[in-house]
Amino acid sequence: MTISTESMDGEITRVLLDGRLDIQGAATIDLRMNVLAGSCKFLLVDLCNVSFLGSMGLRSLVLPAQAVHRRGGKVALFGPPPMVEEVLKASNIDKVIPIFHDLDSAVASLC
Amino acid sequence: MSDLHASDHAYLEVMFADRPEQVVPVHELPFFVGRGRENGNHLSLDDLRISRKCMAISEGASGLLIEDRGQRDGIFVNGEPTKGRPLADGDRIRLGTDDGCQLVFRLNLEADLKQEAESKLRSLLGSWGGGSADELKGLRLLLEATSLLHSQLPLESVLATMLDHAIVITHADRGMLLEPDVSGVLQVRVARGRDSESLDPASMNPSRSVLGKAIELESAVINEDLNLADINLQSAQSVVLQLLRSSVVIPLMGAPRGTDASSTDIAPRQLLGAVYLDSKRTSTFSALDRQILDALGAQAGSILDNARLIEHERERQRLEQELSIARNIQQALVPQGLQDFPHLALTGIHRPCHEVGGDYFDVWPLPDGRIALLIADVAGKGLGAALLTTMLQGALSGMTLGVDPVKVFDHLNRFLCDRAAVGRYATMFFGLVAPDGIFEFVRAGHPSPLLLRRGQVTELYSEGSFPIGLVAQASFSSAQIQLQPEDTLVLFTDGVTEAEGKQRELFGTDRLIGALGRHRDSSPGAVQTGILDAVEKFTGGTSQSDDITLLVVRYRGVGESAIPTAGSPAGV
Numbered sequence: 311m312t313i314s315t316e317s318m319d320g321e322i323t324r325v326l327l328d329g330r331l332d333i334q335g336a337a338t339i340d341l342r343m344n345v346l347a348g349s350c351k352f353l354l355v356d357l358c359n360v361s362f363l364g365s366m367g368l369r370s371l372v373l374p375a376q377a378v379h380r381r382g383g384k385v386a387l388f389g390p391p392p393m394v395e396e397v398l399k400a401s402n403i404d405k406v407i408p409i410f411h412d413l414d415s416a417v418a419s420l421c
Numbered sequence: 422m423s424d425l426h427a428s429d430h431a432y433l434e435v436m437f438a439d440r441p442e443q444v445v446p447v448h449e450l451p452f453f454v455g456r457g458r459e460n461g462n463h464l465s466l467d468d469l470r471i472s473r474k475c476m477a478i479s480e481g482a483s484g485l486l487i488e489d490r491g492q493r494d495g496i497f498v499n500g501e502p503t504k505g506r507p508l509a510d511g512d513r514i515r516l517g518t519d520d521g522c523q524l525v526f527r528l529n530l531e532a533d534l535k536q537e538a539e540s541k542l543r544s545l546l547g548s549w550g551g552g553s554a555d556e557l558k559g560l561r562l563l564l565e566a567t568s569l570l571h572s573q574l575p576l577e578s579v580l581a582t583m584l585d586h587a588i589v590i591t592h593a594d595r596g597m598l599l600e601p602d603v604s605g606v607l608q609v610r611v612a613r614g615r616d617s618e619s620l621d622p623a624s625m626n627p628s629r630s631v632l633g634k635a636i637e638l639e640s641a642v643i644n645e646d647l648n649l650a651d652i653n654l655q656s657a658q659s660v661v662l663q664l665l666r667s668s669v670v671i672p673l674m675g676a677p678r679g680t681d682a683s684s685t686d687i688a689p690r691q692l693l694g695a696v697y698l699d700s701k702r703t704s705t706f707s708a709l710d711r712q713i714l715d716a717l718g719a720q721a722g723s724i725l726d727n728a729r730l731i732e733h734e735r736e737r738q739r740l741e742q743e744l745s746i747a748r749n750i751q752q753a754l755v756p757q758g759l760q761d762f763p764h765l766a767l768t769g770i771h772r773p774c775h776e777v778g779g780d781y782f783d784v785w786p787l788p789d790g791r792i793a794l795l796i797a798d799v800a801g802k803g804l805g806a807a808l809l810t811t812m813l814q815g816a817l818s819g820m821t822l823g824v825d826p827v828k829v830f831d832h833l834n835r836f837l838c839d840r841a842a843v844g845r846y847a848t849m850f851f852g853l854v855a856p857d858g859i860f861e862f863v864r865a866g867h868p869s870p871l872l873l874r875r876g877q878v879t880e881l882y883s884e885g886s887f888p889i890g891l892v893a894q895a896s897f898s899s900a901q902i903q904l905q906p907e908d909t910l911v912l913f914t915d916g917v918t919e920a921e922g923k924q925r926e927l928f929g930t931d932r933l934i935g936a937l938g939r940h941r942d943s944s945p946g947a948v949q950t951g952i953l954d955a956v957e958k959f960t961g962g963t964s965q966s967d968d969i970t971l972l973v974v975r976y977r978g979v980g981e982s983a984i985p986t987a988g989s990p991a992g993v
Contacts, residue, residue: 333801333802364800364919365798365800365801365846365848365915366800366801368800368891369800369844369846369891372891372892373841376892376893393927399884399885400866400868400885400886401848401866401885401886401887401888401891402866402885402886402887402892402895403885403892404885405885405887406892406894
């Protein structure tokens with residue numbers, strides 16, 4: 311699991327996740343995600359290269375997103391592969407963090 | 422030895438048929454034995470055959486006494502039942518009627534071992550000459566023998582013996598063994614004077630400057646007196662303070678141990694500690710052979726190294742034992758030998774992938790005749806997840822008392838979200854099957870159970886729901902369907918659908934539906950076996966990476982034995 315970030319226009323931080331978001335993957339990104347959640351206003355979480363989303367991984371996405379919400383910011387999930395999207399939807403997470411499949415809409419939702 | 426100190430050398434050997442042998446010193450009188458740490462037990466035997474208050478060893482007029490403190494079926498010494506009697510070395514104590522639970526009482530084990538060690542040493546050493554070559558040979562043999570024996574002796578006494586001999590050989594006044602504490606600062610662990618007396622480690626105050634030098638050089642430093650020493654005077658304060666003329670410091674370095682077999686880097690040698698010898702007389706150590714010091718350092722280092730490995734091993738064993746207790750408790754909480762009900766036949770399995778797991782299921786009848794079914798999966802694995810399942814089970818068992826399950830789910834969700842530090846959440850599915858086939862359920866992010874009806878497999882729901890304890894604003898609701906006779910429900914956790922094949926592909930819901938569809942008329946047991954077989958075939962022997970839990974329920978219909986009439990089921 312790797313995590314990297316890039317800045318986009320409009321104070322948006324794009325977080326690129328790559329690999330399996332299982333227990334180990336979650337442990338790898340937790341700290342970085344928490345730091346990002348504490349410092350960024352608009353988070354675009356790019357899930358295009360996440361091949362597996364487990365229950366601990368789900369938590370690593372939801373808790374930082376809630377922290378951003380509490381600070382008045384917004385979070386969007388972008389491009390989850392089918393298996394990952396299925397897990398997100400089964401847990402109703404799409405009701406709290408919107409999921410997008412095209413980048414422009416994802417960015418638009420954050421502005 | 423006075424009676425008062427008899428306990429210094431009394432031991433109990435724990436000889437249980439099904440656990441590793443253990444030697445436990447009787448370090449305090451009275452010494453209590455029993456199950457668990459409560460009741461002030463000094464020796465806790467986690468075995469259900471042992472009563473919580475089992476026995477005690479206490480001081481008698483002429484030695485140590487055994488007393489029965491309430492062991493079920495009594496205490497037997499050498500086969501004779503007893504309420505209380507004096508103990509002699511070698512007495513066999515049986516706890517209760519089971520031969521598998523025995524203790525052997527030992528007196529002076531340490532002294533015996535020491536004597537044995539001494540006699541072995543004497544025979545090994547043979548003629549003890551005066552020359553340094555003889556001393557060296559003697560020393561090597563001595564230390565080899567000591568390191569062989571140290572597994573039987575308490576570590577402290579091995580170290581003390583080693584220091585005593587180092588003192589004799591170097592003609593020092595006193596010797597100490599130092600070990601790094603958690604912050605890496607060397608602290609005196611054992612201190613000995615001439616004539617094998619124990620000194621208080623806290624009052625030793627060895628020269629830090631000489632120690633520092635030896636550690637820096639990674640070799641023995643002989644410090645004859647301040648003028649000769651290659652140490653600047655400023656940093657040599659403690660040497661002056663103690664008015665010590667000469668000292669020897671031998672750093673003890675562990676053998677380099679690579680953490681990774683493929684790594685070609687040589688790991689730096691680890692500092693295990695140091696032997697520090699000093700004398701108030703000048704020139705005590707000047708004639709010492711360096712080889713002697715090196716041999717001493719190498720051997721003392723290996724003793725310490727081994728001792729540490731043994732300590733780690735003991736710690737590991739202890740943790741393993743605790744885990745197996747946790748597993749036993751968890752297995753005991755899962756319903757044993759699921760009972761069928763007039764309108765339901767059921768079977769279930771919980772197969773944790775670790776010692777303890779985060780999945781569980783439960784089945785229990787409500788007073789109104791409905792049967793409650795629950796399956797839950799706590800995020801994560803191992804002990805942390807298992808602790809939360811146990812809490813959930815406790816909270817949910819409250820539903821037996823007629824509490825609305827939706828309210829219980831709401832409450833649990835708030836409870837866990839308020840305590841975010843718990844760091845876990847759970848998916849759950851809870852259902853109530855009434856005798857007339859009305860099936861009400863509440864779901865919390867859990868995969869939909871599958872319904873097998875006349876060979877057709879469907880999901881109860883396809884939309885999502887919030888898990889418990891992840892999203893504070895989540896709310897829960899119940900839904901209901903009408904079951905028909907011979908309908909089969911399969912409740913499962915994602916360990917089934919996320920079982921991985923050799924290419925890391927997932928078993929998936931479609932394969933599960935396929936496996937289930939083949940079992941139109943099978944019994945619940947056969948359905949369960951069929952699913953497990955399909956998963957096993959799919960994974961092809963890859964190790965299970967998540968808990969697997971299944972609950973298979975067959976609705977038998979109203980039948981003659983069903984008591985309440987079909988109609989308005991009480992609201993959940």
